[in-house]
Amino acid sequence: MPELPEVETTRRGIAPHITARTVSAVVVREPRLRWPVPEELGELLIGGVIQTVDRRAKYLLLRTERGSLIIHLGMSGSLRIVPADTVPRKHDHVDLVFDDGLCLRFHDPRRFGCILWTADDPLDHVLLASLGPEPLGASFSGDDLYRASRGSKTAIKPYLMDGKQVVGVGNIYASEALFRAGIHPQRKAGAVGLDRYRALADAIRAVLSEAIAQGGTTLRDFVNESGSPGYFQQTLNVYGREGEPCRRCGAPIRQLKLGQRASYYCAHCQR
Structure with a gap:
């Protein structure tokens, strides 16, 4: 998607x-x-x-x-x-x-x-009125994510994919940002500390910015306005790499299902 x-x-x-x-x-x-x-x-x-x-x-x-x-x-x-x-x-x-x-x-x-x-x-419009902040905008911060998450028992990955918390962080980029921030995708959103949320916000901004610079990610259908695919998939750290070695520590990348979506992570690097 x-x-x-x-x-x-x-x-x-x-x-x-x-x-x-x-x-x-x-x-x-x-x-x-x-x-x-x-x-x-x-x-x-x-x-x-x-x-x-x-x-x-x-x-x-x-x-x-x-x-x-x-x-x-x-x-x-x-x-x-x-x-x-x-x-x-x-x-x-x-x-x-x-x-x-x-x-x-x-x-x-x-x-x-x-x-x-x-x-x-x-x-x-009804489709846009209740959406959360733009992750690349000035109003998005780890501090706000931390405050909103207090008491939440939802796993951090689907929490990030909830458009009321922050928009546009879909399955691929949530997996990649959590890897960069060293956070396990199953960890409860309410159990992640402030410093880790700040690191996560920085990781989200970095992953999205790098993906935009490379024209997005093409796994199946996406092409840009001229019909060319995106190239960010060539630098994915965890998404779609089950069984392959982690680029950071060499441990095999694992996959699990969260909210009916495939989630990829490194059990050694993400806690």
Whole structure:
């Protein structure tokens, strides 16, 4: 599933091509995504100008003077910039065509993504209003994570993946950040001390920043706006490496299930 680095990579890739461009056509080949694509999307968008391309958590926000598109890539979605006359592939569900002849094309084999519209501030939308702080923003800190976690009996890994605590720290990056901070993924969130939370916040910022710099992680479906994969998977320390030697101590990487998700860790380095 595309996580924060993949969504931010997409945002940075598409923004230069569509900002200040006028939407000249909207093509909806398949409206049945996670939620139906608004029937009036063409009426709402054609003639509108993309003012900014923002990100909140794993949502992309394409703001116009009339309102905003809210886009989520789901489990297998991607956005590509292509010439408008490019023959669509299977699972190319929605096109936004611009006045310069380029097209923003939404591709989603599993159709768990979404394209929604709001005339109001998208940050007040029901999907975004209750989200926690951005991990790369000034409001995110280990001190706040520590205070919020007091009394929690939830394991630290699923706790980090709760978007009300901090957004965008999905399965891959939670495993990697916990490894860097030396925290076992099963340790109860309420049992982690302040200094370790500070180290964990630093690890989250570092892992996400490095992943963005390398274009995200491609394990199966993700590609950026030009169709290229991410490369962060080449430097993963624990995720997907069960049985392989830890890059730090040489002990075999282990796997366990937490919250129905595979978690990878080093039993020697993480306590």
